[in-house]
Amino acid sequence: MIVETLVVAAALFAVGLVGVLTRRNALILFMCVELMLNAVNLTFVAMSRLHGGTLGQAFVVFVMTVAAAESAVGLAIVIAVFRHFGTVDLDRISLLRG
């Protein structure tokens, strides 16, 4: 079952990657990154189960914390960008300067 879980995690990661590459909405891009982080977390837990330990679960807690911080700051940036440019389409946001 652990090997099947690793396969599922790999497939979820690939789906998230395809989403990052094919979408232009900044919000959906963020959600795809969250999906990829979740796939990595699933791999952590499955590997830690394979080893018979629980250390991987501790790392998952760290990854989740960093993901929460990332989404908070990232969404704040999306809000600021939307106020400035009036869109979250990444192809129209190509200037660093205002």
Added chain:
Amino acid sequence: MDAIGQFVFYFFALVALASALLFVTRKGPVAAALWLVSTMFAIAGLYILLDAQFVGAVQVLVYAGAIIVVFLFVVMLLNLGEGDAAADVRRAVPRVVGGLVGVGILAEVLVLLRGVAPNGRPSELLLDPSAPARATGDVNVVAPVARALFTDYLVAFEVTSLLLLASVVGAVVLAKRRSAA
């Protein structure tokens, strides 16, 4: 693993994969976020099947309960409810390239997995013989995680709280409306 466990595992795995595919292909951000919630719940079920009950509960609380809700708040705040399909998904060539990259990454990871699990069984090299075999039905699932977090990784744990504080302050500063620019 008994038959019911197998069935539950494949159920959650299929729900996770199907929801992830639907999530990536939805046009509007709200529908995508709701399918992502479904994916998160299925992944939480997989965690629990892997004897990681604490992580499963945290997954539901943090991801489905907090992060996706924040995403939905931002969607409503920016009034992005209806996705512009033509503008959102990229044109044909980047889409095909993205799909090919995804298939390539998946194939690569699966090839790497064959080293972990030849013949579909976990390699003996990966199994730590000194690790105690975990009894199924072990109810004390939080203590080992907490012990690792509060002893060996205490510094990283405390730094994490600093990171959260910095991100909260940063998010407030970034999203604040400039009053007198």
